[in-house]
Amino acid sequence: MQIKKAEFVQSAPTYDKCPEALIPEFAFIGRSNVGKSSLINYLVNRKGLALTSSNPGKTQTINHFIIDDSWHIVDLPGYGYAKVSQKMRFQWELNLRDYLLKRGQLMVVFVLVDANIPPQKSDLEMISWLGENNVPLGIIFTKVDRSKVNELKKNQEAFHIELKKTWKEFPNMFLTSAEKKHGGDELLDFIEENIKLFKSQMEEFGEVKLKNPKIK
Ligand code: GTP
Ligand code: MG
Numbered sequence: 001m002q003i004k005k006a007e008f009v010q011s012a013p014t015y016d017k018c019p020e021a022l023i024p025e026f027a028f029i030g031r032s033n034v035g036k037s038s039l040i041n042y043l044v045n046r047k048g049l050a051l052t053s054s055n056p057g058k059t060q061t062i063n064h065f066i067i068d069d070s071w072h073i074v075d076l077p078g079y080g081y082a083k084v085s086q087k088m089r090f091q092w093e094l095n096l097r098d099y100l101l102k103r104g105q106l107m108v109v110f111v112l113v114d115a116n117i118p119p120q121k122s123d124l125e126m127i128s129w130l131g132e133n134n135v136p137l138g139i140i141f142t143k144v145d146r147s148k149v150n151e152l153k154k155n156q157e158a159f160h161i162e163l164k165k166t167w168k169e170f171p172n173m174f175l176t177s178a179e180k181k182h183g184g185d186e187l188l189d190f191i192e193e194n195i196k197l198f199k200s201q202m203e204e205f206g207e208v209k210l211k212n213p214k215i216k
Contacts, residue, residue, distance in 0.1 A: 001191065003043060003044050003068060005067070005068050006045075006049055006065055006066070006067050007065065007066050008063070008064075008065055009064040009066050009072070010063075010064055011061035011062065011063050011064075012061060012062040012063075012064070013061055014095050014098070015062065015095055015102060016098075017062075018062055018099065021072070022104075023198075024071045024105055024107045024194065024198035024199075025071065025072040025073075025074060025105045025106045025107060026072070026073055026074065026108050026109075026194070027073075027074040027076055027100075027109045027110065028109075028110050028112060029076045029078075029079070029096075029100075029110070029112065029126065030078060030111055030112030030113065030126075030140075031078050031079055031112075031120065031122060032077075032078030032079070033078065034078065034143075035114075035178055036050075036075055036076070036078065036112050037051060037075055038050075038179075039112065039140065039178045040065070040073055041178065042176075043187065043188060049065065050063065050065070050075045061077065062074060062095070063075040063076075070195075071191075071195055072105075074106075076096065077092060079093075079126065080120075080122040100130070100133070100135055105198070106135070107195070107198055108137065108191070108194055109130060109136065109137045110174075111123065111126055111127055111130070111137055111138070111139050111140070112140045112141075113139055113140065113141050113142065115142060115146075115147065115152050115155060115156070115175065116143055116147045116151070116155065117155065118155055118158050119158050119162045124162055127139065128166060131166070131167065131171075138171055138173070138174065138190065139171050139173045140173075140183075140187065142177070142178070143177060143178075143179070144175050144176065144180075144182065145180045145182070152175075172190060174187050174190070
């Protein structure tokens with residue numbers, strides 16, 4: 001699948017302000033600075049669509065983009081950013097939890113993980129939490145252009161060892177570089193499959209098959 005059109009819709013401060021459109025949605029989450037906004041720009045092939053920055057904590061709201069007039073990409077704020085006050089962080093976690101648990105049309109949450117460093121506790125905790133709460137997820141390793149192949153392999157293996165402790169079957173995983181435009185095709189094919197799944201579920205069951213049909 002190739003994206004032809006991408007437009008910013010809105011930034012929502014909280015879950016209940018998110019757009020109401022009942023169309024399939026794919027969200028990107030991960031530690032601050034892992035490359036969420038850059039990956040989105042690469043996928044949609046538009047440099048400044050999602051705002052990026054070398055300072056962590058750039059994205060603070062739930063940002064919706066409409067793609068080819070028919071599905072949503074969502075850029076979420078990063079977790080694990082130390083400079084945000086404790087109170088704000090707590091509020092953010094509540095907002096994110098709400099969004100991740102209640103958003104019925106959310107087909108996949110992609111957890112972005114820096115491919116250049118050993119497994120991080122906060123990433124493993126996020127992945128476990130999503131799994132425990134039955135939120136469908138994929139794992140995207142980012143910035144693969146930054147290290148040598150051996151180093152990347154070592155980090156991957158360490159990550160697999162950690163996942164094996166709790167997962168029988170691994171979530172789908174993708175290797176990407178927004179910088180070198182690598183790995184986007186596989187990711188978009190996976191998204192396309194899930195858009196088809198959404199459509200067939202809607203045709204067959206209406207809203208009842210969505211995670212939380214009563215709430216948008
Ligand atoms: P927050 O919104 O702060 O949570 O950050 P984010 O996860 O959206 O990260 P963002 O896309 O803003 O990128 C953070 C930094 O990493 C920027 O300086 C990017 O240029 C850099 N970066 C992103 N993707 C890549 C990549 O594939 N390769 C390399 N080498 N650098 C990247
Ligand atoms: Mg961002």
